[in-house]
Amino acid sequence: MAGESNIRTALSNPAGWQSLLSFSILALAYLAAFSSRLFAVIRFESIIHEFDPWFNYRSTHHLVNYGFYNFLNWFDERAWYPLGRIVGGTVYPGLMVTAGTIHWLLNSLHITVHIRDVCVFLAPTFSGLTSIATYLLTKELWSQGAGLLAACFIAIVPGYISRSVAGSYDNEGIAIFALLFTYFLWVKSVKTGSIFWAGCTALAYFYMVSAWGGYVYIINLIPLHVFVLLLMGRFSYRIFVAYCAFFILGLVLSMQIPFVGFQPIRTSEHMASAGVFALLIAYGFLKYLHTHLSSLTKSEMRSLFVFAVAASAAAVLMAVVYLTYAGYVAPWSGRFYSLYDTGYAKIHIPIIASVSEHQPTTWVSFFFDLHVLVCTFPAGVWFCIKKINDERVFIVLYAISASYFAGVMVRLMLTLTPVVCILSAIAFSNVLERYLVDDTPKIHHIEDESEDDEEGDKRNKSKDLYDKAGKVRKIRHEPSGEPESLGGNVKTIVVMAVMMILMMFAVHCTWVTSNAYSSPSVVLASYNHDGSRNILDDFREAYYWLRQNTDDHSRVMSWWDYGYQIAGMANRTTLVDNNTWNNSHIALVGKAMSSNETRAYEIMKALDVDYVLVIFGGVIGYSGDDINKFLWMVRIAEGEHPKEIREGDYFTPQGEFRVDKAGSKTLLNCLMYKLCYYRFGEMQLDFRTPPGFDRTRNVEIGNKDISFQHMEEAYTTEHWLVRIYKVKKQDNRVRLDHTARKTDIKPKTKFTSRKSGKRKRGFIKNKMLIKKGKRPSSKNKKPSRKTSSKK
């Protein structure tokens, strides 16, 4: 009988059900996060996507093959020819080390997984972890129910999926997990004020630093949080302990990453954290003094205190400004500056502006990436502000700053997405708590819980026990005070509406993921009328041709977008790549592409170029080709060589960029144009269009008579998407392309003067005719000449 009752209590024990339910919801969220990112693998194959992931994959491969220390010391002579690139010191190694560790672990357990598969599936794996980290963070901020909702949201929200589908092996894939986990630990350490949690925060921060340049966001947001708490008069020793421990450990740890090095103490981006640290110490010191100086009156004390804090804040600010001015601290870099002035990059750094993901976000993309969450997220902010406490200040600051950054740059949508999920989950959880509960007493029960959370988490665990008496009392008091008479129908309608919205959200997420974010972009697919699929594999065709049929050390010139892919798939030396660290080198390539062939040949000779690779979409109508990117090449080249390249030359007098007959002569004869359209003028794609009809730009090309002097076509892929040209070695004797001008014209009939005999020679009047002996014979003459030449 006792056993039976045990079972009964276990079954009716709400805590047991709750943990089982939340565990299974989290497990399902993990599964959903993982599997919704597999569209590309199922539709295509297990392959690395896009551009940057190819570099990451290549360096992970290096790490796996040669070990960690060789990876840190890796000098890549195959990139940025002839400069090379110190990869170990210019890369965030977190991603590679994570994948390498997983690979090592699996292989030491004799689970023989290829490193490529580890890399492909790393992002989905970490997305699952992100959803768990989101759950933890939201649970700390609000309640368990909101946490579960947030975990489900982040698992499928397109704004995050866009950067973490299987194969998108990029820093962001693991960085968002690191970011949220760091925030969770920070909130935890603010709540507890324990050094242990602060230490954990610093470790998570270290991982974040090793993984992504976005760590700067953490090291500015946490000090901002502390600063705002100080302003709000919410200083406590918990915050003091948490921040000081975090700052010092985090600073020391972050400096261990070679790429970061001394930046944390030398650049403006990090100065906010140091300033807040100094301020916090000063504040703490004044508080300490406060306890000892009891002679002053309260008001005196207060004004002194405010003055002292303001003075120390000003001193810190002055110190930073001075250090920046004196050159000890580097000022804001252009990349960061462009976050404040959106027009800055367009004028000063065209290379940053040329990347589509650095453009400002459109309104549509907010809805596209976040759907209903973007509408409910302000409600979540409002709930947090309404019931404010230390850690909710943090999430509000996070929401505000991330919204701003996401508005500035499409790419930073990624940092906004988690906070949108968290706050929307809070909003939804509030609505559901109000409308989904079936009976009045239970509503109070849950509301009490949330209030308890607000007071602190200590009681949370013991809610089954000694809080009950109080709650019962509340039942007695409150019904009279609160007009709590929602009809059953209203509740049902509201709940159904919310469920509808959430369902539509899930459908939208799946649709976006499957249609917009699951293309490897290395492989293209087109669909026929009957629904069957054609795979256009031109990129790999060309890269593999390069890999197999060119010399191992040949150098390939292409626009920088394809640098990483050429290095990764073709394994050939490139001149420029997606790590755009050297603007002038890129400008040189841009100059070569936008000059005429003769000028370009000089540049290519100087750079030892063997092959030139261009992307040409005119045959299949691929819009991301080099002609469409061409203006950026011109602009970047103009930035460095303003005398030789002028953007205006490439436009028609009306200011249009045209490739047809009306296009400017400079454009129609530049190297890029010729490389793209070589022999294209002969090609007739179908009977309705003239030969040489460019499908991307829908015009007939203007220059059909293209011939090369210094180059020859080496390979063109099946759909002409990639064209590779070989740069010919210089001839021993430079041949003229026209017939030589004759300068030694000799008359056909020998000219004979009509003057004869003495009259032939002209004479000077009164000049004496002098004879100086006799001319020697020819035999004697020759040796004398030789001796003279020897002299």
Place this chain on the structure above:
Amino acid sequence: MNRVAYELVVFGALLASCCTANQGAIGGDLVNSAVNRQIDLTSQLAKFTTTITLENAGKTATTSFVLAIDPTLRDRLSFIGATTKDDDAEKLSVTQTTVPGRTTDVLFRVDLRKALGAGQSTTVTVDESYTHAQTPFPAQITQAEDQLVLFKGNLHFYSPYKTVSETTTVKLASNKIESHTKTKAKVEDSSIVYGPFENVEPFSQEKLQVHYENNTPFLAVTSLLRVIEVSHWGNIAVEETYDVRHSGARLKGSFSRYDYQRQLDGRSSVKSFKTILPAAARDVYYRDEIGNISTSNLNEQDDAVELELRPRFPLFGGWKTHYYIGYNLPSYEYLYNSGDDYALHMRFVDHVYDDQVIDDITVKVILPEGSKNVDLSVPFPVDRHPDELHFTYLDTFGRPVVIAHKSNLVEQHIQEFTLKYSFQKLLLLQEPLLVVFAFYILFFTVIVYVRLDFAISKDEASESRMRMQGLLDQLQASQDKRTSLYQRYEDAIAKFKSTKDLAGFTGSRKKIDAEHKDLTTAIKELQGKLKLESTDMAEKVGELQKLDVNLKEQIVLSITLAEKVVAGKMGKQQYVDNEKVYSAKREDIMGKTETLLSSL
């Protein structure tokens, strides 16, 4: 060349039975009375089919004769085999031999099935295949040009015996002949007939040279790695890694996609080829280092799986590519066993494309973990490399890998090898048990971790909470029992009223009283313990006790009332009224107790 010679020597050594015969004399009494040679140059190979009518002009019978390989081609020899028409085209054994005095020649001894008596004659057909015997000339051509190749051979049948009469037919891939040796030649469309030549001396050589157009694919597998992984769970996985090269005339100048797409030229290039896989092949894949090669078609037929492979790019002269294909086979078709002894019976090399040329092949057979006594037998000589160990899923001490290597193979080498080994069937259970054990350990650690307390400092609050929870559980149980006692009281009263058995009633009442007392003291004890944890709780329990005392009073009143009515001291109506009041009071107290309990 050295390698070929070396292998042939190994080949000779393997066939120990002919050890003595290997160094025999040529046997000068034999005469080739009629020789008819067919040189097939329609593909990239040079296939010789020679029909020899052999006559024993001597006095003694002979059981073997010697074949000599033409010195201009001997480095390129890939395969030699002989059949005789006497008894249903049976294969004859061909072994390499050396003859004193002719050390530079490569010689083979063919054992005849029946001794050839004096004056008798027999007909033997000899097949030879030579790889890379046709060299492109010119060595470089542009995309628009046709591929011309040059074949150099011997106009006569190179034999240690005198040849009475011989003819040679050279079959070409096309009828465009640039030049050819004119000696007794007759051109018939795409073939040239030489001869007949009469009374040719032994070992006579005369240049035969043909220069003609051959646009057939000159494709060579420069290296092939064939890995066969045997699993005793019913699967054999095969993966083949290829390095393929177009060995024809190299492409000069540029490759124009425009011209290639108009199908006007590039005739010697290779666009695609067919590989024939076993009929049982499943899960076929075709990949390279950068992923799946999407340009392939799979055709399943009754007796084979046809895989049409298109390399990523068309192969022009000098271009090469690298890829791997893999597939699974059911093991019951290839793996045989009796008890613990197993035999794997598979092809050493499989079909890659028609008229294939494989320069080098390495075959690796991965056997299940724990296989012993490995014995490999291949129908032609191969190099055995030392065995290796391979580690993959759930392996502890590694799977043995048998490695064999051979160079210069053609279609005729598609033959089966047999690999015998022994394997204890019980070892099959090792891997599932390993998994079971691993999961056991995992769950056990979780259990231990959850059940035991590893905290180094005591958490007073939570411990007190837990103790209190335990006490409250006990309290709840006691209280439940006590409440049930009242029900029993009522039952006893009802029974008493109906039976009027005073003695029985008193007995049961005493019994219940005793139980009640026990429970009350027990609750009191619990109250004392609870006081240590929380006075608040203890107070509540005190209230509970008070309520219980009240309840008890009520029930006692009710009992006296019942006694009265049974004794007849009270009227029935009065009893019913009183009892109603009491039971209402009881209900009230019971209700209070419930709410108090639920608030605990």
